Amino acid sequence: MPPLSQPTSERRPRAMVIDRAWRGLGPGLDSLSGPGGAPLTRSVKLIVLPLVVRPSLRPELAADFLDPREAALLEALIREAGARLAATAQWFTLLKKSRRALGIVAGNPQDLYFQLCFELATEHGEPSAGAEAVARAALADVANAAGGRTVEALKDHLADATRRSRLDGDLAAAWESRQTAPAGDAGVAAHAAAAVLEACGAPRPEKNSSSFEAMVEGGYGSLLGRALWAQASGVWGRDDLPAHLKLTEHQVPPRPEVGRGASTATLPAPLDRTLFERLFVVLQSSVRREELPTVPELVRREVGRSCAPLGLHDESLRVAVVLGGRLAVGLDPLGSGESVPGRTAAHRAVNSRWQREASVLRARRMTVSPCPDPDGGVLDALARDLRTPWVAYMRRLWVRLHGRDVRDAPLNDMASAWALLDGVARSVMMDHRARVRSALRTLSATAAPAAEPRNA
Structure with missing residues (x-):
């Protein structure tokens, strides 16, 4: 009868190793996990790989398939980070609660806060007395770092009637050429x-x-x-x-038209999107918005690009x-x-x-x-x-x-x-x-x- 498990000498997909190690950490990771208990894609992309596994320092863990020794090292790294990951999940829940209380709606919370929550977990451990003040200060830092590169700033920029008319003329001229x-x-x-x-x-x-x-x-x-x-x-x-x-x-x-608003749930096909919708996606999904051009420059460039x-x-x-x-x-x-x-x-x-x-x-x-x-x-x-x-x-x-x-x-x-x-x-x-x-x-x-x- 063939063995029920794979031979130990067989290489294993890195994604499978991460999934198994993650599930082995037990409860407490709900806000970083999907309905079935597996880590969210963003949890892997933003936390596990760059902050726990760190393939740049461990190039042997950068491959899609790992030998048994490498797989064991990867599992050990995730296991050792278990307490910090649980604290990260708690900080993320707290930051989302504080975000709602402050009326912040710009950006995807996972993109904006996953790595920040890991840093808070590393520095403070689990949230304790005074954690709400720390969370609010962290949210303010994120907002300041964006430097006005927000969906609200885009909406304000495109609300001016004279500017909208000029942009519409620029789009028409670019399209005709x-x-x-x-x-x-x-x-x-x-x-x-x-x-x-x-x-x-x-x-x-x-x-x-x-x-x-x-x-x-x-x-x-x-x-x-x-x-x-x-x-x-x-x-x-x-x-x-x-x-x-x-x-x-x-x-x-x-x-393309200038546009006035956008919703993630109703975005049209990419080449049918307005200027607003195209930049809305960029601003919503950007982790480091401070690296983007300012909103006026974003709009100016997007006219030609669209x-x-x-x-x-x-x-x-x-x-x-x-x-x-x-x-x-x-x-x-x-x-x-x-x-x-x-x-x-x-x-x-x-x-x-x-x-x-x-x-x-x-x-x-x-x-x-x-x-x-x-x-x-x-x-x-x-x-x-x-x-x-x-x-x-x-x-x-x-x-x-x-x-x-x-x-x-x-x-x-x-x-x-x-x-x-x-x-x-x-x-x-x-x-x-x-x-x-x-x-x-x-x-x-x-x-x-x-x-x-x-x-x-």
Whole structure:
């Protein structure tokens, strides 16, 4: 009989090691954890990796897969930080309470306060007498560091009627000065991306960086963006996919407007967003807003950026859209088309990882089940997401690229481009995992009363 557990010599995914070690810390981490007890993505990204694991000091823990010795070290580091992480969770709960009391609504609390709470836990331990005053002072420091780079400041800046009229004229002029490109140029760009993605799947992608650099120098990202303005079609080798991959809900991207407000729950597709909505996302998600330009400068730059090809200034980031599109159209989490031609080494690497997900395996069975959906469309929505993963992938990729563009942070080589493309795939996969688990919990709760025996 084969052993029930994996051999100790087998390498383990770092994410799995972190998840297991986190759960082993026991209760007290609710505000840093998801409904199932796993660490939130931001908990890993903002606390565990940079502040506990510190891969920059321990490069052996920077890989996605760890040998047994490295996995044991990672587990030990998280275990040793257990008390501090529990105190971090308590400080985060307190800061959120103080934030509400002060009427602060700008920014994502996790982005703004996770690392701050870890620092408070390191300095003070668990919140005790006088902690509320410490929390309020910390919130004030965060607000001062933002230097007026807030959603409220953006709203005030765009409320002036004269300024709005001038900005609207600037947008109109920038939009009229665009240069479109033949629709066929988009197909050329997409074809060039295939070679780059094949190299990305190699063990050392940086060895083949010249193909990425050639795409940047050749302006392939601009070709795609300008072709979308000319209503390109058949770009990705599949007639069923729009050339813009749902970056807009229109046949061609519309001229951006100034806008007056935004809501995270109702944000339109990236290329359909107003000036306000584009900057709203940047200001809401920024951890270090002091590194951003001032609000007037942000607005000024965004006028030109919103009317540029693919809504981005930097060519390396535009090329990343082309590469991401080529990768996105071949994503296949349900494993329904492994024989589809055109799949590259990058596709095989991402799809293989995705298809091994236990939650995806469950979703695959759920989405092909002939039984009716007992919960009013939960499974239908889940099936649509898993059958069209390119929608979520491209929207998340564009937001990350836009954030880099605002900060003047280009992609310098293929290794950095692949790290971004693969990271977005992992992020979308984790979101799908959470949605699958949520659907299963909902269905389980619905089925439980029906399974109870009736009284005689």
